[in-house]
Amino acid sequence: MKKTIITILLTLILLSGCSNIEAESDKPNVIVTLFPQYDMVRAIAKDKVNLELLLPAGVEPHSYEPTPNTIIRINESDLFVYTSDIMETWISNLFTELNDQGPIVVNSSNGVELITHLEEEHSDEEDHDEEYDPHFWLDPLNAKIMAENITAGLIEMDPENADFYQANANIYLSELDKLDQEFIDLFNRVKLNKIIYGGHFAFGYLSNRFNIEILSPYTGYSPDAEPSVSSLAELINVMQENQIKVIFYEELVDPKIARTISEQTGANIEVLHGAHNLSLEEMAQGLTYFDVMRSNIEKLKVALNYE
Ligand SMILES: [Zn+2]
Incomplete structure (x- = not known):
């Protein structure tokens, strides 16, 4: 009898231990393409998410292309944040691969006024789309728009923690003002x-x-x-x-x-x-x-x- 109770107790302890581990790996997975988004999600979501920077550290981003495996991982994530259609030129291919259960997708440039770099000598040779300057995150006011887009994405993904995300975002945004x-x-x-x-x-x-x-x-x-x-x-x-x-x-x-x-x-x-x-x-x-x-x-x- 005693033995049975101990076994049950042990089982309960083990089960609750298991469910803790489960909860840990149950955190939503967020994948971002570039470092500015990485920094923002890190500061705004903190330990509420598993965060992955798509580009390995040290990799120059303009020539980056995702592998088929990466596309699968993005598909399995909960939130995917990219810079813009100009920066990640492969994004339209990704969209054709995303399934219905795919992640919430945030285009962090939404609402940013993209500028063009007027270079007269070669402006007729190239497609006009390629003349947009993709580096908008280097202006702190644009970084604020990015951080707001990312915060909206996090809240849509995980509404229970909306207050937490918003409070951290407010701190981040005022730091950007500074x-x-x-x-x-x-x-x-x-x-x-x-x-x-x-x-x-x-x-x-x-x-x-x-x-x-x-x-x-x-x-x-x-x-x-x-x-x-x-x-x-x-x-x-x-x-x-x-x-x-x-x-x-x-x-x-x-x-x-x-x-x-x-x-x-x-x-x-x-x-x-x-x-x-x-x-x-x-x-x-x-x-x-x-x-x-x-x-x-x-x-x-x-x-x-x-x-
Ligand atoms: Zn660049």
Whole structure:
């Protein structure tokens, strides 16, 4: 008799133990494509979800294509957040693969006014769609729209925790307001209005809003294209005329063009981080979107003679 009771008790303990583990793995799965969304879901949903960044740390995003296995994983997730139809050019293929039980899908650019990068020399060669600048997350005001879209997606997926998500989102949004003020202050007080950038064009939104010229030897958004000799020479000229001491390069790409220009001008090279993705090391350090953006601000202060 006693033995039976103990067995029942043990069974109950084991069962409740099991159900705890079940609940843990019962957390909704959220998959995001790029680092800004990763940072937002991490801050807003905290431990309420299992979060996965689709791009492995260290991978340059513009040439990324999901594998069939990845498509299956997205299909099995509860919430899928992507940047925009411009950034993830493979998204229309994904939509044809999604089934009825597929995830809630959030296009984080919903409501963002996408800008075009007017590059006259090559505007007739390419499809006009490709002229949209995909890097809208580098303007904190656009990041606020992203965070709001993501919060709406989380609440739709898991309405029971709506208050939790909204409270964390409010903190995140006010931090973005603070960051925005820091950019306003930066561009109000710099003496130079030219950023020399030896990478593909990523900072169009800030340059547009604050009337800062970004001079790059590259013409488009793709990091694969090679700049021409004449565009390099022109850039070196501008640097010498304006006594510009810093040339920036982009994250996750070999800065060979910036290095070449640095060798010819004596300018320092510094990374201006586009925050698409982090390196393995930065990921391990737990860097946030705010860390990346504030480090950009500090470097721009030096490069543009902030006072
Ligand atoms: Zn980019």
